[in-house]
Amino acid sequence: MVESKHWSARLFVILNYLIISLLALSCLIPLIHVLAVSLSSSAAATGGLVVLWPVDFTLESYAYVARRAAFWRSMLISLERVIVGVGLNMLFCIVCAYPLSKERQQFRFRTAYAWYFFITMLVSGGLIPLYMVVFQTGLTGTFWSLVIPGAVPVYNIILLLNFFRQTPRELEEAAIMDGASQWRILWQVYVPTSTAALATVALYSTVYHWNEWFNGILYLSSPDQYPLQSYLRTIVIDMKLTNMGANDWQALALVSDRTVKCAQIFLASIPMLILYPFLQRYFVKGLVLGSVKG
């Protein structure tokens, strides 16, 4: 950046850094707090003594989590879900976005099809009709109920569609001159020139599949099948105290164990923490820039 000449410009830069740092801190501090609690003794955590640094440092909660088969089973299911779910998302996203990115002259019913997809973003059937569809198609209770409903991500399609439209027509025309079919143009011209947008879309759908918890609880028929976030939700959200039956209170001592909860939350966020730096560099570029620049 050029050295600012005017004090107001300087102030602007300083304020910018300040505000952005504060925003970054507000994201970072909760995570550090969770990490600090997970490394503290249970009594210190329950007493609210832990802020950003562990009190009575101990790895006990991690040792406990390591022994919990349910946590690791859910972690595996989540990984499986991300691999299959993101794969399906990307496939449908690419094959839908490509024809929809064409001009009316090339694809006559483009507008109608575009609305067909778009309308689902504006109105949805609601929970019960959705459940009925999933139930009647026999998906409930299977892993596929996590990846097939929502396999066509319309928002991502629109992102990708706009990106495809910015790809210069010349590339396509050249390919046609060389005798390539539309299918081949898609996979050998458009996809390779759109890695930035594809990475962005892939990140979106990875985050979605990693974080989504409600479908797991809704569609699956046993906690053994829960993905990680559904599992975490069941341990993190407080028990409904007003509706406790006799003896449920015995559970409270266990449920109140914040250190173990925090250890599991922290472990669950690690994969995303690793993934972000790798994909993040595509992020800005993918959303706003075209393919043949520079």
Place this chain on the structure above:
Amino acid sequence: MKKLFSLIALVLVMSLLCSCCLAENSQKYDEMVTVRFVRSTDDTLDANFFSQYPDKTMTDNLWCDLYRDELNIDVQYDWIVKGGDEYDQKLNIAISVGDIPEFMNVTALQAKQLAEAGLIMPLEDIYEEYATEQTKEVMLETGTSPFDAVTFDGHLYALPVVGETLMIADLLWIRTDWLEKLNLPVPTTMDELVATAEAFCAADFDGNGEADTVGMAIAKDLWGQLFSMRGFFNAFDAYPGIWVEDENGQLVYGSILPGTRDALETLHEMYEKGLIDPEFGVKDGGKVAEDTTAGKCGLFFGSQWNSIYPLQSNKNLEPDGQWQAFPIVTATGNPVKAQTDVGTTSWTVVRKDVEHPEAVVKMYNLFIDKCWGPENENGVYYAPLDSESIWKLSPVTPTKPDKNLNAFLDLEAARASGDYSNVTGEAYSILVKLQAFESGTEEGFALWGWERIYGAEGAYGVLNHYKENNLTQDNMFVGAPTETMTSRMSTLQDLQDEVFVKIILGESPIEAFDQFVNDFNALGGEQITAEVNEWYASLNK
């Protein structure tokens, strides 16, 4: 002729004997019967059972084996969901798409809706025929109210998963080591309680020189299970949230009684004096528990189990600290009654077209017999020391309502006589914990919370005092929610809580309470009261 008579008599006796043994065996099916339940599970099963027996599953475990071997009943689940809220949600959705489970546990309201929709079957005949005497006795330990709640048009539509009523009554938990340090007596009146709270605040026991001690713990959910204010209001002869009889024998809503006004006024005064956390309006029970744990609070109204959670963590941080439960104080000079409510929160219903509905009654019989029967197998099937949650593996879990109190009384008797040989069943499991605590080991120290409940100074001693002296106020309305109640009550309760919190914080003057009483009646309260009294009158007919 004489010979003939004796022969006939013999035959008669034989046939009687036979029918007896038949009755005994008739519990078991000749062929395997599959019952399909849905259920919820929770973290305690994972932590206390499955972590130690990783090869066991929900359908392959001690309880399922028992049902299979003793009754020839094969327990299967259509689905299992983790968490109570999640169970309600999933069940509601399953019902609305017509995927109704054969056997399920529901709330009284759900039972009513299912019965009205004609989706579940009446069970009174089956219950009469198949329930053993023992089962019937246990199920009636808290009176007929668990049955009344699910009896519609004279038919019983569900079996109550009975639970304890007495344990809902509030107690006063106080740090006795603080009382001793300040040379104060245990408060028995509201004035003494306020004075004690003031003394605790002034003493600054954590010695950090800051005025951060909270006189009395209170959470944003005034009637939650943690730091409930029910006991405080009871001191003023007010019974928030339940229905009580007035002098004319009519039922009235306990939140709009005159005593409520006095209670709110006193709470506001305490707030003004700085005896209540000014931020209580945004703190839930778990957050407020941080104060008691960190030694910033030494007095609150709560339940018998509070020594296990959250007080045990305070004990861990301050091993010299000591808590004890006492009866709630009086503000009026009259003997105080602690309010209770129906301890049964869940009922088992059976889908209309199920072939063997009686299977569920047989399972109730077996569950009750194994856990509290004469064979004394509680330590195996209910709460063995190494896996406390094992009873939850059964899809039906009717609890013997008096079991905790009985265990306490057994222990008291043993303490008085010095003879512990007669302590059996669940009381024995508790005795082992108490002895572990007394041994002074580190493991035993973690059981301090149990000693505070069942020990000589235990919380159950207070509950027993309530019971023996008739110092409890039951909820007199125990039917299924009435029509207006279903549509209006939650709104009215929200209004109530909002008004109450504002009065405590001083944002509204105390007159807002009178306005609330008017609003309550105008917005459906009057109608609800009429419906409740209609139900009450039908009961006495």
